[in-house]
Amino acid sequence: MTRWAGSVAVVLLALGLGGWQTNQPVLGRSVHGVVRNEQNQPLATAIVYLKNQRTKAIHTAITDSRGTFSFHQLEPNITYEVYAVWQGHRSPSRMDSEYETEKDIRLDLTVAVQ
Numbered sequence: 001m002t003r004w005a006g007s008v009a010v011v012l013l014a015l016g017l018g019g020w021q022t023n024q025p026v027l028g029r030s031v032h033g034v035v036r037n038e039q040n041q042p043l044a045t046a047i048v049y050l051k052n053q054r055t056k057a058i059h060t061a062i063t064d065s066r067g068t069f070s071f072h073q074l075e076p077n078i079t080y081e082v083y084a085v086w087q088g089h090r091s092p093s094r095m096d097s098e099y100e101t102e103k104d105i106r107l108d109l110t111v112a113v114q
Helices: 002-014
Strands: 029-037 047-052 058-062 068-074 080-086 094-096 104-106 109-111
Touching: 029 080, 047 068, 058 068, 068 080, 080 109
Parallel strands: 029 104, 029 109
Antiparallel strands: 029 068, 047 058, 047 080, 080 094
């Protein structure tokens, strides 16, 4: 059995499946925050947009009853634009810069509803 296991390990390493080398980006950055109105009240059911500035791909999240949102497993070295829309009103955009070194970024958003 040990000879067989050793052969499998050699084949996996030869194929690059040993876990040491990969061409995939290391994921793990997160962006989270709270969407509020001008009176600092949380806005539930706001749609939060996260736009990859390189590929222009857009991901969405819906805020919970406390107005919170989060995006996880984001690519490193990418700038993301984040904004929220609630009942037809849009917040100003905020940016998570590609040069940011923190893995967990908080970006709160304010939607003018009046």
